[in-house]
Amino acid sequence: MINYRPILVDSTLQELTEHGDFAFPMSMDEQRVSDSYVAFVPHWHYEIQISAVVKGSVIFRTPENEFRLEKGEAVFFNSGCIHEAVPTEDKDGVYTCVNFHPKVVYGYAESLLRQDYVNPVLYSNELQAIVFRDEPWHLEVRKLMDSLIAVNRAERFGYELEMYSIILKIWHLIVQNNESLISASSLVSFADKQRIRSLTHFIHKNYMERISLTEIAESDHISKGECCRVFQRVLGTTPFAYLINYRIHQGMKMLATTDHNISEIAQSVGFGSGSYFTECFKKMMHCSPMQYRKHIRKEGKSEDAPRPEEDYS
Incomplete structure (x- = not known):
């Protein structure tokens, strides 16, 4: 079926x-x-x-x-x-x-x-x-x-x-x-898999704050260099790029489910300013945050639109 x-x-x-x-x-x-x-x-x-x-x-x-x-x-x-x-x-x-x-x-x-x-x-x-x-x-x-x-x-x-x-x-x-x-193809080791779970968990818990590469690395008791190498080996990206990507996706949820303005959302998901949030959002989504909000609300309408209580984070 x-x-x-x-x-x-x-x-x-x-x-x-x-x-x-x-x-x-x-x-x-x-x-x-x-x-x-x-x-x-x-x-x-x-x-x-x-x-x-x-x-x-x-x-x-x-x-x-x-x-x-x-x-x-x-x-x-x-x-x-x-x-x-x-x-x-x-x-x-x-x-x-x-x-x-x-x-x-x-x-x-x-x-x-x-x-x-x-x-x-x-x-x-x-x-x-x-x-x-x-x-x-x-x-x-x-x-x-x-x-x-x-x-x-x-x-x-x-x-x-x-x-x-x-x-x-x-x-x-x-x-x-x-x-x-x-x-x-080289296999990803079990140790790397466990380590990336720990590192990304730290990012998911602290993305709203100003966090540094040092803090991410120290969350799993490794050096900054090894932290970068683990991200590259397992995810093919950098810790900073992963953090920005995660913040953007949290911002997308807020755009769809709240009426907060862009600056408020930017601050809530860890960006220093609304302009920097908008810049990063455009690079990733190929549209502005406001264009995304209009699109998602136009498509969702009233009864179909995501509601805050349905946020699965």
Whole structure:
């Protein structure tokens, strides 16, 4: 069954929706980008996502890139990759996405498949997002996504097996056509994963205040240099860029759910001035804070607009 579900996130931008369950760790959703609970909602999840545009066009964004996809085109988002969907000028975009746990591919924890063909993809900075357009293998993936959607809709006996089979075929195409990147991929150590959780937790708790690189590093008892290296190894960014990104997303919540002016919001989320907040917001969102507020309120209207008590932080 293909569902429609709003995208709700916590304070770390992790999506709260469960994608499948332990028995069948896969789900499919159809999302209208004109909906205020779908558009402009940066989020991430442990599951891998492949989205195919089924109507109109959709803009997808990650922290590093922006892709405009037309009907029939698709995009892969890796586990943990922050992404969001944005309406185009026609505002008619609809996409269907499959979300699946990596174990759909590797089976059991110690398997050869996990070691050689799944973890190297999950930990590759170059394979965080893949757009499937016109290359021959891209067209194969697009056809397989069409088949996956059709199989899921029909729900005939054994359809779960067929869905697994299609996902494996897509994964094989990704691995086969990115062999050099996968071979060069270095794994993120468990220690780095634990450390980045601690460092980002400190930022999430203190982003409203003036915090320095020294304070971030000292929160996990490491040097400033090692702090920067951990952020680069795990997230591919700097502590300062991560802090600014997080502050912007907290500001987006306030723009959508309060009537505070720009200066008030800037102060609340840790920016020194409204002008600096606006400058950073424009760089990230490609519109001003006021333009974003007008858009989100126009799309949400009265009963659909996010309310302060529905803030999932």
